[in-house]
Amino acid sequence: MTDDIVLSKGLIKEFPASDFSLIIPGITQGAPMKRILNGISFELPKGMSLALLGPNGSGKTTLLKTLSTIYAPDGGKAQVCGYDLVEEIKEVRKRISFVSPSMNFQKKLTLKQTLDFFVKVTNGDWALAKDFIEELHIDHLWDTRLETFSEGQKAITRLCVGLQKNPEVLFADEVTGALDFRRKQIVIEFLEKQAKERSLVLVDHDPEVVDVLCDKLLLLSRGGTVRAMVDVAQLHSEFDYAFDVMVIPKGHMTEKAAEDLWPQFEMVGGMCRFFAKNREEVLVIHERVVDWGKFIDIKTSGISIEDITLMWLAKHEKEAIQEQAQRKKELAEKRAREEEKKEKRAERWERWKEKMRHPFE
Structure with missing residues (x-):
């Protein structure tokens, strides 16, 4: 078992290069594939939460879905909650939840029927689900069908389904994206109070969500590679804008x-x-x-959290370049001094040899 709640080593994920590719196992040979995750490696210690940041095409959502066992990796290794993502997938799934705007439910079911179904299927915590719904002030909708829900109410339902399982890790994509300001604040406060109970791995562009809920940022580059892992506290101590x-x-x-x-x-x-x-x-x-x-x-x-992160990286990359240039300069000066010493020793040696040839002059 590892001390990291999430551990990724060289994680790779590929998809057909064309949306119209027909892949038939055992028949299709050499189908063109596009690599979305290209060797993702990072460690997230227990008790900490992480935000995945990066431009479009950097693989944020793909990484989130791969770590939450929706996609199977095509290479590399990963562990979640101390269990191997592939070999111990059942153990991983017992301990995690995944929440995304793409989640859909049976529209004809009421809110209560929907949550009751998921609590029974996942052996979840009905009291936790009830508390969350009441805190978000939609408990008056218990007997209302989901087909009448607004986007914000659907977002609350999705998050409630994820939380009722009481997961060790909650993987969430744009967790507050469809919520109004008041409900967003309630969700942030609710998740913040539970910070000791679970880790969060989020794809979110909201600076407030990331600032309050996350300890670290994983910045991905286009092509699905890791550019940097940054501490949120360190980031804001240097760029508090x-x-x-x-x-x-x-x-x-x-x-x-x-x-x-x-x-x-x-x-x-x-x-x-x-x-x-x-x-x-x-x-x-x-x-x-x-x-x-x-x-x-x-x-x-x-200012978006990506902007702040990129400014932080630019500053430190500039400093690293300056430090490297300074080290090269110091090394060149050291070599020049050594060459000068060698030349002086050679001159003394030549003078001594000359003197030995004519000792009595």
Whole structure:
């Protein structure tokens, strides 16, 4: 058994390269395949939760479904809750739940009938399901058919089905995506209170969800490879920004002009992006840009967790490059000093030999 709640070593997943490929086991030879996960390796310690981040095509949802046993891996190894993902799949499935917007239920069943079915099938916890429904204030819908539910009510039902099993690991795709602000806050608080009881592995772009519920971020690159594993606390200790203010200047804007307006910025294709920690700083940036006056447009938006992660990586990659350059410089200087010493020793040796040839001069 391992001390990690999730462990992945070189995980690979492939699908037919074309949606129209017909794969017949034992007959089809050399069917073209596209690799979605290309050697995913990471460790998630027990008691911690993880967010999967990355651009479209990086394999986030595929990784989530593979770790939750919906897809079988085509290579590599993985363990969840200490059990092998392939060889001990039944043990894994006893201990996990998967929640996704793609989950559908029998529309003619009521909320109570639906939850009752899943509690019996999975040997779940009816009290936990009831508490969750009551906290989300949809207990008045117990006897209502799911076909009449709004998208938000369906999202709550899906999450309840996942939670009633009381899983050690909850795998969830956009867990609060269809919820209004008030219900999103309730879900976040509910999951936060249960943090000691289970780990979460989430695909979610909501900074608040990730900040509150996750300890680590796994950033994937296009092509299904791991770019970095980052601690959320470390990320926000270095980049504690919530908003960006994008300014389109009239003509060319120098870095000096941008820095004079606000020190936290980056130049993006002729535009300038300023970073603010709160709304008060946003107002200050707006006032300074308006006073400066040399702009066409100004727009404020929230910073996504991917943006923060990429900025953190860019900073550390830049620092790593600088450190590598400094090490190369120091090594070159050391070699130059050694060469100089060798030359001086050779000169002394030549002088000594010359002196030995003419000892009495």
